[in-house]
Amino acid sequence: MIWIMTTIDQMRTRFETIWPHLDEKxxxxxxxxxxxxxxxxGLKIVHDVTGMSRSVIAEGLRNLAGESVLPEGRIRRTGAGRKALTKINVTLLEDLKALVEGSTMGDPETPLLWTTQSLRTLATALQAKGHKIGHVTVGTLLANQGYSLQGNRKTLEENSHPDRDDQFQFIATRVADNQAQGQPVISVDTKKKELVGLYKNTGRAYRPKGNPIKVKGHDFEDKELGKVAPYGVYDxxxxxxxxxxxxxxDTSAFAVESIRRWWYLMGKERYPEATQLMITADSGGSNGSRVRLWKTELQKFANETGLEIQVSHFWCAAEETGE
Structure with a gap:
C-alpha cells in the first residue's frame, strides 16, 4: 500500500511539472x-491524477500502439475536439450582438468597429442570459465579427448630460425599427474641407528617381479654385x-441637395417601396438641430418626394457645455 501511494504521488509530481509545457497531443x-x-x-489511476477523460487516455494508448495514426502536424483527428460555442448555442452570437449594438462606435468609411463595454462586462451579461462563456471567448467572437481593440482617445466632454445615453439608445431603437420595416436610414455629415490645387498630401507614390511631383510651398487657398466641401450620405x-x-x-441648402441627389441616384432605386426616410446627424453645422433653413429645405424635399422624413440628432458638446 505504501508503494502504491508513493507511485501515485510521483506520477502527480511529474504531471504538475510537465503539464504546462505540453500541447494537447x-x-x-x-x-x-x-x-x-x-x-x-493504470488508466483509472491516470484519470484520477490528471482529471483527463478515460476516452482521451484510451485514444492516447491507441496512438502509442499505432492503431490510430495522426496526419503530420495534427494534434487530433479531423472532426475531433470540442464544438464551437456558437454551434452548441445558436442564440449566443445574436445575444452578444444585441448587447454591443447600442454601444458600438465606428467609422462608416472603414469596416472597423469597437465597443465601449469591457469583455468581462459582456461575459457577465451573457452569463446572466444562461450562456456558459468567459471573457476570452467573448473577445474571440467580437474579433470574428469585425471588432477591434482600440486605445483610449480624449473624446469625452465634461458635464455630460444625464440623458445622453438614453438619446443614443432611443436613436438606435428607431434605426432598428425603420430597417425592420425596409425603410431607408441614412447618416449625414460634412467631411473635412479640402483645398483644390497642387497642394502637399501625406503619403508617397512611385515616381522616377529624383522626379517628385512638385506642389505649392504654402497651403494658401487658391482664390479661383477655393475649397471643396464633401457632404457624405451613408446608407x-x-x-x-x-x-x-x-x-x-457648406449651407443647409447644400446639405439637403446632397440628400436629394443621393435619393434620386441611389436611394430611390434601393428602396422603391419607401414611404419614410430617417436621417441621423450631428447637432451642429449645416444640418444642425437649430438651423431653420435645414428644416425648411427638408420640408421642400419631403413635399417633392412624398416621403415622411424623420431626423434624429446626436448630442452636441457645445449644447451640453453652453458654448
Missing part, C-alpha cells in the same frame, strides 16, 4: 505512457456611401 501521449507503465488499472442598411462635393459654402 503531448498531454494525451504522456498520460497514455503513464497508464501503460503502471499496468493493470446604414446597404453599407454604402454617397459623397457630394460642393465648391461653394
Amino acid at each position: 503531448g498531454r494525451r501521449l504522456w498520460a497514455a505512457s503513464e497508464a501503460k507503465a503502471y499496468g493493470r488499472g 446604414l442598411m446597404h453599407n454604402e456611401a454617397w459623397v457630394n462635393v460642393g465648391t461653394d459654402h
Whole structure:
C-alpha cells in the first residue's frame, strides 16, 4: 500500500511539472505512457491524477500502439475536439450582438468597429442570459465579427448630460425599427474641407528617381479654385456611401441637395417601396438641430418626394457645455 501511494504521488509530481509545457497531443501521449507503465488499472489511476477523460487516455494508448495514426502536424483527428460555442448555442452570437449594438462606435468609411463595454462586462451579461462563456471567448467572437481593440482617445466632454445615453439608445431603437420595416436610414455629415490645387498630401507614390511631383510651398487657398466641401450620405442598411462635393459654402441648402441627389441616384432605386426616410446627424453645422433653413429645405424635399422624413440628432458638446 505504501508503494502504491508513493507511485501515485510521483506520477502527480511529474504531471504538475510537465503539464504546462505540453500541447494537447503531448498531454494525451504522456498520460497514455503513464497508464501503460503502471499496468493493470493504470488508466483509472491516470484519470484520477490528471482529471483527463478515460476516452482521451484510451485514444492516447491507441496512438502509442499505432492503431490510430495522426496526419503530420495534427494534434487530433479531423472532426475531433470540442464544438464551437456558437454551434452548441445558436442564440449566443445574436445575444452578444444585441448587447454591443447600442454601444458600438465606428467609422462608416472603414469596416472597423469597437465597443465601449469591457469583455468581462459582456461575459457577465451573457452569463446572466444562461450562456456558459468567459471573457476570452467573448473577445474571440467580437474579433470574428469585425471588432477591434482600440486605445483610449480624449473624446469625452465634461458635464455630460444625464440623458445622453438614453438619446443614443432611443436613436438606435428607431434605426432598428425603420430597417425592420425596409425603410431607408441614412447618416449625414460634412467631411473635412479640402483645398483644390497642387497642394502637399501625406503619403508617397512611385515616381522616377529624383522626379517628385512638385506642389505649392504654402497651403494658401487658391482664390479661383477655393475649397471643396464633401457632404457624405451613408446608407446604414446597404453599407454604402454617397459623397457630394460642393465648391461653394457648406449651407443647409447644400446639405439637403446632397440628400436629394443621393435619393434620386441611389436611394430611390434601393428602396422603391419607401414611404419614410430617417436621417441621423450631428447637432451642429449645416444640418444642425437649430438651423431653420435645414428644416425648411427638408420640408421642400419631403413635399417633392412624398416621403415622411424623420431626423434624429446626436448630442452636441457645445449644447451640453453652453458654448
